[in-house]
Amino acid sequence: MNSAFFLVLRRMRVPIIVVIVIYAISVFGLTLVPGIDAEGKAAPPLSFFHAFYFVSYTATTIGFGEIPTAFSDAQRMWVTISIYLTVVGWSYSIVTLIALLQDKGFQNTLTVNRFSRRVRQIKEPFYLVCCCGETGNLICETLDRTGHAFVVIEKDELRVQELDLQDFKTDTPALAADASNPDNLLLAGLKHPKCRAVLAVTNDEETNLAVAIAVRLLNPSLAVIARGRTPSVTANMASFGTDHIINPFARFAEHLALAVAAPERFRLIELLTALPETPLPEPHRPPRGQWILCGYGRFGHFLADHLRPAGIELSIIDPECDPEQLANSINGHGTEAHTLRQAGIERASGIIAGSDNDVNNLSIAVTAAELKPSLFVVARQNHNVNGPLFAAYGADFTMVPSRIVAQECIAILTTPLLAAFLNLLHDRDEAWSSALAGRLQALGSGLTPAVWGLKLNISEAQAAYRALMQGRRIALGEILRDGTDRSQPLPAVTLLLRREDQMILLPPDDFPLAPGDELLIASSLAAHRNLELTLHNPSELDYVLTGHELTGSWVSHWLAARRKTTGHRS
């Protein structure tokens, strides 16, 4: 039984005993006080049965009157006393009960009970998202849109309440609790058989580390994705076997360096890892040459490490750097024109406003663009709330940490094959990347495609798997047809096919499928649902492959099979 029930019983002990005692006194009294009969002569007192009946309806203020006969004055006197006694007794119990319902501790117990019950009842695979800040919110929204279940633990109660107001398709259990406490993780389904992965994406690194460690010790088979910032903590996470550590600074620096070195390949990667069905990102073409880097903290270090090998000369502006020790550096914020001039803005082709202060970053970007309008401006946006400001300014490339972490989490979680595909991109030339990026952009009208994985096995593609096992030959192009009208091809690009250790990049339409094949497909979410139904439902699959409309019921299947066998015999 749950603890809320015991808590109610425990708190109600005294009121219940008070009511019992008051009832007992009233009933005993009534059985002792003599009554009166119709002629005014003394009559025996009420029996226990009648006394209990009378007290029951009087105490609950129902009041039927004097039953079975009119009372004597002595009885009336006793009844007056017992009325006041019983009303006080009942009021006391009810007030205690109401106070208990409003009690913070009690309500907390109720919320925790409800949360853990809802988590226990989850039937589909789900993800455990720790923290629902800017990053967590983006992840939750995307998981919801792509139809994945998830559970949220968030420290801030207000955020959890906001989450209730958000219009999620799925019913999401959310708990306001500290994720670094292992008990809360267990409540949220850490040992649930359907839990797929844990995402530790809080802003606090120590919490992420605690979550990663707790998961590793309590349920080692689960995948953990953690957000890290400083090298020491990321190293600690790695030593605990955290599956993926996402450092938004390092990731953005890699992206920017790639955008300089191989813009077309970067464009392709950007399309593939973008959050599904969001507006297409602007193409970025950062120039080579000399750049100015404002802010030389952790983010600045990562950028310098990645951009210098890509062939970019950097001059650094930072309020805390020492020009004596660091070559090519200037002490200052970069928000003033003279510092920028000193850093050589006339010769520069790009500037990075990368401090941890959003207002300063905007100020740097605006000042620099005024001094030299042709400059390529990269701005770092630290907080989601400042999104409208950065959008209004329109830097050439804006870096939003929460978005980078969210994108990477979604890409890792929903499509394990994507990493393999991205690895294969390294030895492809720019023309190839450009062609594929063009095909991907054409898939959705102005929206990024969803990239998703599919395995031709019994659980993910039942009908197709059965058909393949029965020796039917199905080519890849044959299943990529619209399930409502098979003359229309499904707008989808098959990026990769994995058969055991073999990887086939962009398999052609006439490629024959085999059971157990893993596919990586880019398409709209609607096309995703369409194809899933085709591969799951035998009659849909039959229609898509042959054009025959099969009735779905079991009886008609059986009749059809019978007709076939008797036909063979005759």
Add this chain to the structure above:
Amino acid sequence: MNLEKVIFGFFIVLAATLNFGFFIGDIDRPELHHIYELAAALVVSLIATALKFGDRTQIGAIHLSTSLVADLQLIAAAITWAVAVHITGEGMTPSVMSSVVSLSGGALFANIVSVIILIIETVMLRR
């Protein structure tokens, strides 16, 4: 000394003694079994039950169940008595009296179990 334990022990033993007082005597003779004793035993037994509400310990749970048994037996006895006197109009015939007293005898057994558990609990206590 724990005041809660004193109060609970008091009510458990009082329920048993009151019930014993009602139970003792020839089973079919109404003049040997006073109705007030039955009522007192019922009230005290109800209080003893309420005292164990929300106790999550193993022994507390067994106390709760035995005193619930005693309550049910005593309520059944009281209803039997009320039906015989007020509803069927049969009055306290020897057969009705025997069933009331035997029901209270069942409750007495549950009370004795409670008392035994109480004694065991006390003996196991080492402080």
